[in-house]
Amino acid sequence: MKSQSATLLAEVRTFRQHHPDVRYVDLIALDIPGHFYGKRYPIEMLEKVAAGSPLKLPQNAVLLGAQGGLFKIGDYCFHDGDPDANRRLVPGTLKPVSWESQPLGQMLITSDGTEAPIEFEPREVLAKVLQRLHHKGIHPVVAFELEFYLFDKTLDHGLPQFAHDPLSDDADDQPTLHIDRLSRFSGVLNDMAQTAKDQGIDITVITAELGPGQFEINFGHLDDGLRAADWAALFCRSTRGVALKHGYRASFMAKPYLQYPGSGMHVHVSLYDGAGNNLLAAHQQQPLRHAVAGCLELLPHCMPIFSPNHNAFRRLGGTVNAATRACWGFEDRDACVRIPDSDPRNLRIEHRLASADANPYLVLAAILAGLEHGLDAQREPIAPLNEDRNSGADFPLDMLDAVRTMQQHASVRDKLGAEFVDVYCENKRQDHLAFQQEINAREYRWFL
Structure with missing residues (x-):
């Protein structure tokens, strides 16, 4: 001490x-x-x-x-x-x-x-999961990727406006993956990256995403799961601040536009033993299959973590690379759990389901709990999407159903903590009910 x-x-x-x-x-x-x-x-x-x-x-x-x-x-x-x-x-x-x-x-x-740690504090929940894995000789290496949108700083009657291209002053209202958008918005993006680095965050790849004004920033791989989640949390804070300084709003809202892709939090996880050997690659990658099976089994019971609000459920399905069922695949971005092509040393899973506004500590805790569950149970996963495009298990698509499904699951309660699960589910249920306590204009149009 x-x-x-x-x-x-x-x-x-x-x-x-x-x-x-x-x-x-x-x-x-x-x-x-x-x-x-x-x-x-x-x-x-x-x-x-x-x-x-x-x-x-x-x-x-x-x-x-x-x-x-x-x-x-x-x-x-x-x-x-x-x-x-x-x-x-x-x-x-x-x-x-x-x-x-x-x-x-x-x-x-x-x-x-x-x-006396607070049992339902998100960082404490993740710390307990990591400690349990370390006691089993399992050492995760983690990297987050975060998507976000840039909007004009001024809202239009509470609604977001497209970010203005700083070169032409026209609205950046066209979906595009073109790299020239990185050049047009280089002022604010470079400041975001440098500010994140000043916070100690290892920023790597910057991508112009498909949505208008949408970008993705990747972080380096870390053998400290708590630190990796710290980076994701701190990046959101600094990015919003830098955007305002440049005359924009940066938002990690899951689905700001119905007609354009939502923003996700993608998490890459590999598992190593104390000697630095990749556990997922052993025995002809059989542990990888077990880990995937565990992830998919717990995924439907962790939906309030992966989709933490009403808007986040809008992101699932109907657009690019957002699944509506628990599924997996090799090099397949339609899968919730994707296995990127890599050598055995870097073999990993990429968990793609969480929305960008999810709590990074809890997202990582839920993913690791699924991997641990799979390694313990040693069950085979369902067929990958590469073999069967219809493969997958249903998961809840609304908050109240998701809360019920999470709160009753014995393995989730055991691995994330029963006190946390009860507190978290009630928090989400109350938040959802509070969100419903407003009559919007569409309701009057339909039913007045």
Whole structure:
């Protein structure tokens, strides 16, 4: 503990030397819907926290709904006295914030690793899954890919407007995969990439996607699953900030346009033993098939994680590369679980179902739980799409059905934690019901 305090203290002091104009640091963590909450600390107080002073925030901040309100979930929120819970600083995450008008820093905090972790905190859920895998001698290597849209900064009566091409000032309203869009939007994209790198994130490939104003950014592969999910979360925060600075809105909304492709969160996962051997490639890739079978078996029971809101379910089916059934395939982007072509050393799965606005900690936890389930059960998967285009298992396509399916599944409760599953499902159910409490214009047109 003393050595960690010394490391954190050195990190804070080094940051202060390099950024003497920074007076405040945002201490932030991801809640259940995938939004950051936290507090803004004077840099002097941060140094005291790094040295060992307590860091406490309300436990129930993790339970916030999509709009920031609290729901009654068991005894939480309204019958527990709203207790504080200890948090700790995440080493290596103290970085400058360049998209604000004033100099600022930010640093991740978490309850995992404290004496009493919050069982339903997303980072703690992932930490438990990773710890269990490590005890079994399984070491995941992970890489995220995130798609997002750029919109004009100004909304039109609450509706998004196409981003304007900075060279022609015309709306970028045509779907295209052309690389010249990367050149036309190079100012904002380069700033996003550089800002992410300043946050310690390894940005690799940038792609112009099919939707108008849609892009994808890939991250490097990491042998630290928590850090990989940290990168995905921090990238969303910095990208939104940089976009506003350039006169755009960046959104990871799953399906902003019905007529264009949605935005996904693709996660590449390979599994290694302690000696660095790829476990999926052993025994003529039989473990790969078992892992795929486990992923597909748990997938229908984790839909509230992969599609965390009403809009995210709109993304499934009807457009490019978005499945409506649990399926897999070799080099097949129509599959939920794709096996990219690779050598045995880099053999991996690419999980393509999650929406871009899903919680990265929970998405990775659910994927790893599926892989673990498959390796333990050692069952054969259904036929890949390469052999049968109709292959696949049904999964829920609306939130209330998805919540019921998740909450009752014994393996999901065991691998992700029963307390987390109950809290998460009730949070999603309440969010969905709250979303329904508004009559829109179409309803009046149809039924008035």
